[in-house]
Amino acid sequence: MTPAPAARQPDGAVRVAAVGDIHLSPDCAGLLRPAFATLPECADLLLLAGDLTRHGTVDEAVVVADEVRDLGVPVVAVLGNHDYHSDQEADITRALAAAGVSVLEGQSVTFSVAGHTVGVAGAKGFCGGFAGRSAGAFGEPEMKAWVRTAHIGAERLSTALEELSADRCEVRIALTHFSPVPDTLAGEPVEIYPFLGSYLLAEAIDAVGADLAVHGHAHLGTEHGRTAGGVRVRNVAQPVIDRAFALYQLPVHGHGSGM
Amino acid sequence: MSEPATHEVEYRLARLRDRLAGDDVAELGVRVELRGAAVLLSGTVPTAARRDEILRLARIELAGLTVFDDLASASTDAPERMEELP
Numbered sequence: 001m002t003p004a005p006a007a008r009q010p011d012g013a014v015r016v017a018a019v020g021d022i023h024l025s026p027d028c029a030g031l032l033r034p035a036f037a038t039l040p041e042c043a044d045l046l047l048l049a050g051d052l053t054r055h056g057t058v059d060e061a062v063v064v065a066d067e068v069r070d071l072g073v074p075v076v077a078v079l080g081n082h083d084y085h086s087d088q089e090a091d092i093t094r095a096l097a098a099a100g101v102s103v104l105e106g107q108s109v110t111f112s113v114a115g116h117t118v119g120v121a122g123a124k125g126f127c128g129g130f131a132g133r134s135a136g137a138f139g140e141p142e143m144k145a146w147v148r149t150a151h152i153g154a155e156r157l158s159t160a161l162e163e164l165s166a167d168r169c170e171v172r173i174a175l176t177h178f179s180p181v182p183d184t185l186a187g188e189p190v191e192i193y194p195f196l197g198s199y200l201l202a203e204a205i206d207a208v209g210a211d212l213a214v215h216g217h218a219h220l221g222t223e224h225g226r227t228a229g230g231v232r233v234r235n236v237a238q239p240v241i242d243r244a245f246a247l248y249q250l251p252v253h254g255h256g257s258g259m
Numbered sequence: 260m261s262e263p264a265t266h267e268v269e270y271r272l273a274r275l276r277d278r279l280a281g282d283d284v285a286e287l288g289v290r291v292e293l294r295g296a297a298v299l300l301s302g303t304v305p306t307a308a309r310r311d312e313i314l315r316l317a318r319i320e321l322a323g324l325t326v327f328d329d330l331a332s333a334s335t336d337a338p339e340r341m342e343e344l345p
Contacts, residue, residue, distance in 0.1 A: 015341065021288075022305065023285075023305050024305070027306070027308060028305060028306055031305070031306070031335050032335055034335075035335055035336060035337040038337045042337070042341070054285050055282070055285050082285060085285065211344075212344065219287070219288030219302060219303060220288065220290065220302065232344060238303075238305070238333045239288055239302065239303030239304075239333050241338070242303070242333055242334045243333075243334050243335075243336055243337065243338040244334070244335045244336060244337055244338075245337070245338065246338060246342070247338050247340070247341035247342065248341065248342050248343075248344055249341050249342070249343045249344060250344050251344070251345070
């Protein structure tokens with residue numbers, strides 16, 4: 001930890017700001033803008049880990065868009081379950097894109113930071129549970145559809161991560177809304193873990209490789225975790241980090257080893 | 260007022276949780292738990308106004324029960340520190 005996030009980053013490091021679960025609506029307009037306005041001094045990019053709106057309406061997405069418009073750093077987002085609540089996710093994506101936000105669902109985006117290629121692979125992901133304590137695709141069609149949705153979410157993340165590998169990114173970040181690991185859920189009731197994330201996301205991250213995995217969704221969880229393959233995981237749900245965003249400095253040392 | 264039966268309280272808490280997670284409130288991050296004969300509401304919500312709205316609903320749904328409020332609103336300040344990942 002350094003007490004001076006505003007200091008210039010050392011050569012060979014990338015500074016990532018991230019927050020999820022901001023749940024904005026028209027009564028919150030301008031709430032995060034003063035903190036976001038400081039981003040050019042302390043970060044190279046901002047990640048938004050889903051649940052950006054309260055009910056998933058376009059009116060709420062416009063509030064989010066205004067909060068991050070023309071910040072001076074690239075903004076990359078995935079949507080969360082709240083952003084799907086009113087079946088307006090396509091319009092929400094357009095409203096955010098119109099403000100310059102890269103909204104990812106199975107895609108990737110790359111940036112050049114101080115001569116280094118930094119890539120973000122994004123997908124909302126889904127629930128389903130963690131290894132040994134997860135739902136199976138068996139029985140009623142509703143159960144099969146639920147599990148299939150979790151698989152599709154993980155496949156989309158995998159596709160996006162593979163794009164970053166093909167682009168030979170020096171720093172690779174996996175961005176989801178749902179959690180890939182149970183570590184960052186500590187504090188949530190154990191009984192609801194299957195609704196908070198899926199090990200399939202971690203399996204995709206470990207199979208392809210990443211330097212950092214960032215997610216939201218678990219408001220009562222904790223910030224720090226790791227995948228079984230050793231990739232660092234950070235839960236940046238705003239109630240967890242209790243700030244407008246969290247800041248991480250990642251070293252640049254060639255292609256992500258996944259360790 | 261006489262003490263409500265335990266099983267009735269349990270279902271009332273479940274109804275409040277449902278209502279908070281429903282269409283109009285959409286607040287899934289609030290914990291509703293029994294503490295002795297009282298009900299504790301805890302968790303972090305985006306604004307003080309949302310906190311007031313949740314407490315208003317809780318007092319309606321849980322009328323007759325003591326409600327302990329431990330809801331907080333999340334800080335919107337920029338962080339003072341950066342985590343350096345090795």
